[in-house]
Amino acid sequence: MEALRKIGQTGGCLVSRALSASLHRRQTGAVPLLLLQQKRYYADPGSYVQVVRDTVYEDIAVVKMNRKPVNGLNKDFLTELNITLEKLENNASYRGVILTSANPGVFSAGLDITEMYQKSPEYTSAFWRSLQDFWMRLYSTNLATVAAINGHSPAGGCLMALSCDYRVMAQGKFTIGLNEVQLGIVAPFWFQELMIRTCGERETEKALQLGTLYSPEEALKVGVVDEIVPLEDVTSVARERLIKWLQIPDHARVLSKQMGRHQLREKLHSKQEEDIAFFTNFITKDAIQKSIGRYLEGLKNRKK
Template sequence: MSYQYLLCEIENRVAVVTINHSPGNQLNTQVYQEITRLMGELEVNPDVRAIVLTGAGDEAFVAGADIHEMVDLDTVGMMNLTQVTRVSFSRIENLTKPVIAAINGEARGGGFELALTCDLRIASEKAQFAFTEINLGVIPGGGGTQRIQKIVGQGTAKELLYFGKFIDAERAYQLQIVNKVVPHDQVLSTAKEWAEELAQKAPVALRMMKAAVQTGSNVDLESALTIEAACYDAAFATQDRREGMAARLENRTAKYTGK
């Protein structure tokens, strides 16, 4: 399937998805829908074990939503767009394969929310982050109010959301919003290195690991432990588990097949 605003390259079992929508790689209905479709394709592609998501150019990861599309929408129109956004972001968050955001520049509004749907985030030293919706008279509508507080806590989340000011990459790292800050020219290569390393892990175990963390974070501890146990049992039943343990005993590198 061809895409107008997305680029996708697959190499070494890693798919690099680039949002290419000038100016600023802004999000609109078509971009959201293309993300949903492409992520669905990558989910079932056996040649892909990890995904890197980034923005085209050197200035922006994603500089928010396309206000030109939103400005004249009525309430029903905005409700429809919000649903499209939610489906797209949930598709990324709920992929069984790890997704790494390579944040090469500004992550504003919806772009910040998009980054939060990814499992891991690597930021350029030039990256900046902000929930700027309050400055437009609205609030984040793509999950930002909920996902950010799970990372930084409610107090800091309110600071970021209420004031709508940019923070730099180092501050984002201190708040554990990003996992690593690298020189600007290394952000994509570092994300690809991480993805290639993850692509060598046992796919089912990685899938179960993600399910245990993601699902378990939304329930009470006893329920989370039950989920973890079920995911453990599923991973233990695989051929990859036998290969991994055999490789350890034989002092060799395991070769995982995803079975």
């Protein structure tokens, strides 16, 4: 009960600004002048993330990943995603986020493998920390989040989707799943526990040992995604589903979310250094480096 009390205190403080802004809009029916003056689109030159304010629902931000060619998650990209989400959290005019890709066909191919190959332990540790920090923010953000999965979403891409409140995936020859073992890498405990919370223990056990990549229909069946729609409708349907979340009073929605997610988030937070040390020690082993090297060589040969 003490833990829930603390969550309640924290959540109440964090949602107060967003709730005040929401009530203002509902009571007056007007959009604040400052909000109208803001640009609907912003992105720093050369950035990997684009943010577009929804043209109909002003409190929704569409976050588009744009690190070509496949939105591979390197340290800089993860840091930018984290900062982007933090900025949206601190902007009281936003209450919800649609996370998607600027390049239909690939939502995100997951972690950039080159970030784990022939790098110093110091760099590897910093890279893994950037992933942890972004995941903890995405998973526990007070913003309502919907993943608009408009393409392939293996490994880290799947992790991001699973961390959102709702997941809409495009129909077609796309795949999604935590397939780390296929590269000779082990999914850490927080990947595994997140999928258990989503799909159950037995399905997770099989999927993580085999590195299963699900088709959209298979992903829907086991609960990896909540809905599948034609590719051209992914964003619009994601918007419709997000509106349902935003119809709930912010304080009740946020507290319910935090009560459900606080335990796993805090588990990683308390074991963050241990998790970094484990990953760095594992990934820098000669056998793992050779396995990653063979994988990267295979990718080069395929391109030829």
